Amino acid sequence: MSTPGTAFAADHDQRRMLFDALTGLVQEHLDELPGLPVTPETTPEALRVALKRFDFEDGADPFGLLAETARMLRDGIVHTSHPSYFGLFNPAPALMGVLGEALTAAFNPQLAAWSHAPAAAEIERHVLGFLGGRLGWQPEATAGSFTTGGAEANLTGVLLALTRAFPAAGRDGLRALPGRPVLYASAESHLAWLKIAHMCGLGRDAVRLVPVGSDLRMDVAAAVDLIARDRRDGHLPFLLVGTAGTTSAGIIDPLPELVGLAAAEGLSFHADAAWAGAVALSDRLRPLLDGIERADSVTLDAHKWLAMPMGAGTFLTRDASGLREAFSVHTAYMPDELPETVDPYASSVQWSRRAMGVKLFLTLATAGRTGYADLIEHQTALGDVLRNRLDEAGWTIVAPSPLPVVCFTRPDATADDLEAVADRVVRSGRAWISTTRLAGRPALRACITNFATTETEIEALVDLL
Numbered sequence: 001m002s003t004p005g006t007a008f009a010a011d012h013d014q015r016r017m018l019f020d021a022l023t024g025l026v027q028e029h030l031d032e033l034p035g036l037p038v039t040p041e042t043t044p045e046a047l048r049v050a051l052k053r054f055d056f057e058d059g060a061d062p063f064g065l066l067a068e069t070a071r072m073l074r075d076g077i078v079h080t081s082h083p084s085y086f087g088l089f090n091p092a093p094a095l096m097g098v099l100g101e102a103l104t105a106a107f108n109p110q111l112a113a114w115s116h117a118p119a120a121a122e123i124e125r126h127v128l129g130f131l132g133g134r135l136g137w138q139p140e141a142t143a144g145s146f147t148t149g150g151a152e153a154n155l156t157g158v159l160l161a162l163t164r165a166f167p168a169a170g171r172d173g174l175r176a177l178p179g180r181p182v183l184y185a186s187a188e189s190h191l192a193w194l195k196i197a198h199m200c201g202l203g204r205d206a207v208r209l210v211p212v213g214s215d216l217r218m219d220v221a222a223a224v225d226l227i228a229r230d231r232r233d234g235h236l237p238f239l240l241v242g243t244a245g246t247t248s249a250g251i252i253d254p255l256p257e258l259v260g261l262a263a264a265e266g267l268s269f270h271a272d273a274a275w276a277g278a279v280a281l282s283d284r285l286r287p288l289l290d291g292i293e294r295a296d297s298v299t300l301d302a303h304k305w306l307a308m309p310m311g312a313g314t315f316l317t318r319d320a321s322g323l324r325e326a327f328s329v330h331t332a333y334m335p336d337e338l339p340e341t342v343d344p345y346a347s348s349v350q351w352s353r354r355a356m357g358v359k360l361f362l363t364l365a366t367a368g369r370t371g372y373a374d375l376i377e378h379q380t381a382l383g384d385v386l387r388n389r390l391d392e393a394g395w396t397i398v399a400p401s402p403l404p405v406v407c408f409t410r411p412d413a414t415a416d417d418l419e420a421v422a423d424r425v426v427r428s429g430r431a432w433i434s435t436t437r438l439a440g441r442p443a444l445r446a447c448i449t450n451f452a453t454t455e456t457e458i459e460a461l462v463d464l465l
């Protein structure tokens with residue numbers, strides 16, 4: 001079956017054989033994954049030489065190609081799904097999420113206009129409403145969209161806040177404003193803010209990185225001072241960002257104080273809960289996010305702690321009309337918006353868009369909210385296990401988070417020492433950890449981000465260290 005046409009379609013039996021082949025490869029991968037090196041050794045040269053054979057001139061056998069591509073991926077990616085990947089917020093993908101991806105790809109709903117994919121649009125609306133409900137909003141009042149990730153969700157937050165603060169700027173541009181719009185996020189925030197400010201034409205210097213206290217949370221008094229100074233200097237503060245779960249250390253900014261400050265200063269408030277927003281699904285952990293219900297908008301990545309295959313971010317807000325103002329556009333060729341519906345392309349950053357919410361719908365419905373809560377609480381408890389075991393082994397935990405991101409060091413270790421430790425762990429293939437800096441000071445970082453991680457992998461990591 002090496003006819004080039006197989007690339008596009010095949011008859012019933014051929015399809016079945018191809019799906020079976022794919023299933024076999026995925027099964028084999030998932031079975032052998034725990035025994036694979038977390039980080040296979042590879043080089044750009046090796047990969048490029050292997051790829052040179054593909055000049056794409058003529059077609060080839062799909063079975064061989066599927067197997068070969070799976071092998072390339074097996075030997076050529078960091079296995080973020082490995083139970084000993086204590087890494088950045090990349091989870092193992094939930095099985096129902098993977099199936100949801102396949103289902104979505106096969107049906108290929110086009111989510112630009114509601115009328116092209118009503119079922120997919122309503123599935124997403126339902127799931128976003130559920131997430132809004134966990135934040136403390138009315139599900140029906142929750143607006144927003146699935147995004148490629150947290151960076152796009154945060155970009156959406158900036159565009160919405162700009163539109164609310166400076167309605168004329170959408171047409172006339174920032175140059176028509178009497179001053180420079182500025183926004184505030186903590187020095188420990190995710191620095192996509194710099195790219196976003198660049199992309200929006202604000203300029204990177206418009207991001208005020210507010211100092212943090214010794215607990216790595218935004219220093220609210222420092223934010224007050226910066227806002228006052230900016231106003232004196234003729235700048236135009238418009239947005240305050242609270243990070244709920246910093247990327248380095250899982251620290252949650254003082255959301256209630258920040259929401260209050262934003263209200264007092266007339267700024268929009270955005271909560272960047274890309275990773276830790278997931279704890280909203282747990283009744284026990286939800287209080288960690290107190291204050292988030294008063295945010296104007298929230299970023300919550302499903303491809304982080306909700307274990308979705310990438311990419312699946314969400315942007316959540318109650319300001320449906322603000323989104324429409326920021327993103328609406330009228331063209332002759334798009335169908336008209338139907339009453340009582342929202343066309344995603346006229347309310348969000350993207351135009352043609354994949355239905356990213358189907359996989360989360362399937363996983364949520366299979367696991368139940370309580371199933372997710374059990375998992376999130378279990379991983380949180382494993383964070384405490386890791387902190388305790390590191391402490392017993394003579395490591396110093398820095399800036400402890402209530403969440404399963406663990407940063408640690410030795411009293412007299414230099415940045416180079418810690419780099420060398422992380423490097424040896426990664427090269428061993430037996431685990432993956434990284435280094436980071438907290439308020440400028442180097443530390444090792446290990447995050448329990450995988451539903452398959454148990455105390456066994458934690459013990460093994462501490463032994464390895």
Ligand SMILES: *Cc1c(COP(=O)(O)O)cnc(C)c1O
Pocket residue numbers: 089148149150151152154189190192243245246247272273274275301313
């Ligand atoms: C990961 C992360 C982002 C960026 O999200 P992507 O999904 O990588 O685009 C933004 N903010 C925080 C706090 C994050 O942890």
